[in-house]
Amino acid sequence: DIVMTQSPLSLPVTPGEPASISCRSSQSLLHSNGYYYLNWYLLQPGKPPQFLIYLGSNRASGVPDRFSGSGSGTDFTLKISRVEAEDVGVYYCMQALQTPLTFGGGTKVEIK
Amino acid sequence: QVQLQESGPGLVKPSETLSLTCTVSGGSTGNYHFTWIRQPPGKGLEWIGYIHSSGSTNYNPSLKSRVTISVDTSKNQFSLKLNSVTAADTAMYYCARGTYYDPKNWGQGTLVTVSS
Numbered sequence: 001d002i003v004m005t006q007s008p009l010s011l012p013v014t015p016g017e018p019a020s021i022s023c024r025s026s027q028s029l030l031h032s033n034g035y036y037y038l039n040w041y042l043l044q045p046g047k048p049p050q051f052l053i054y055l056g057s058n059r060a061s062g063v064p065d066r067f068s069g070s071g072s073g074t075d076f077t078l079k080i081s082r083v084e085a086e087d088v089g090v091y092y093c094m095q096a097l098q099t100p101l102t103f104g105g106g107t108k109v110e111i112k
Numbered sequence: 113q114v115q116l117q118e119s120g121p122g123l124v125k126p127s128e129t130l131s132l133t134c135t136v137s138g139g140s141t142g143n144y145h146f147t148w149i150r151q152p153p154g155k156g157l158e159w160i161g162y163i164h165s166s167g168s169t170n171y172n173p174s175l176k177s178r179v180t181i182s183v184d185t186s187k188n189q190f191s192l193k194l195n196s197v198t199a200a201d202t203a204m205y206y207c208a209r210g211t212y213y214d215p216k217n218w219g220q221g222t223l224v225t226v227s228s
Contacts, residue, residue: 037213048116049206051216060216092157096213100172101159 002026002095006104012112013087019080021107023093028073029056030097037097040069040078043106044089052091053078085111114139116207116219124201124226130194134207134219137188146183146190147215150203158203162212163190170212197226 003026013019029036036056043049051060053069056076066081080087088111093104120132134146148160161171163181171179175194183190194201202225208215 039214046220048220049208049218051210051214051218054214054216094157094159099159099170100174101213103157103159105156 001100002029002098002102004093004095004102004104006091006093006107008107009105010108010110012110013080013083014112015085016082019083019087019109021078021091021093021109023071023076023078023104025074025076025095029076029095030073036072036076037095038069038071038076039094039096040067041092041094042087042089043092080109083109083111114209114217116209116217118205118207118219118222120222120224122223122225124197124224125228126198126226127196130192130197130201130224130226132192132205132207132222132224133189134191135187135189136209139209139217140185140188142185144209145212145215146181147208147210147212148181148192149206149208149215149218151206151221152200152203160192160194162215164212199226202226 005024007022029038038056040053041049057069068079090106090108092106115137117135124130145162147162163169163183178195180193204221206221208218210216
């Protein structure tokens with residue numbers, strides 16, 4: 001199985017400031033079609049998990065443009081350009097290159 | 113806007129079968145992959161498996177011997193059965209719709225507790 005490792009575990013942020021979450025995979029997530037099969041999700045209590053980023057860097061429909069995904073090979077990053085209070089929750093990366101699909105351990109973003 | 117809703121018993125006895133249904137509203141079940149994912153309390157997310165609307169399935173090897181996912185496109189529903197459950201199967205269970213590589217629309221989740 002592909003192992004996904006996220007850091008940090010917890011990320012206290014100040015509203016209006018940027019935030020960055022790292023996700024590393026145990027092997028390259030590059031598909032033969034040239035895309036990286038890496039997604040990002042946000043889980044918040046009482047809400048359905050939100051799909052943020054797919055194929056490494058593509059924002060899902062309706063996702064604010066303050067969210068961006070980047071990376072290549074085994075190293076990926078989710079950035080929030082200016083954190084808002086509504087962004088608190090636990091962020092997960094997920095690889096979809098191989099089954100079983102696997103997730104990172106999560107990064108809890110909270111307001112300072 | 114498509115919405116998914118999980119339903120089923122919140123309490124299952126050890127050694128019995130966990131059965132959940134996911135109802136899709138505001139969208140079709142044609143030509144999509146339907147995925148089940150779970151999260152034990154205090155732990156991370158675990159992919160259980162998916163079924164395509166055509167009926168083809170792919171399961172997590174760690175659960176494969178106990179899992180069955182099925183789809184009923186006429187009812188806009190898909191289902192999860194997990195047999196011989198133990199306390200380790202206690203988790204929030206989520207259903208999702210999308211492609212196999214990007215399950216994009218998720219339900220809110222349903223908590224299933226395995227206990228006698």
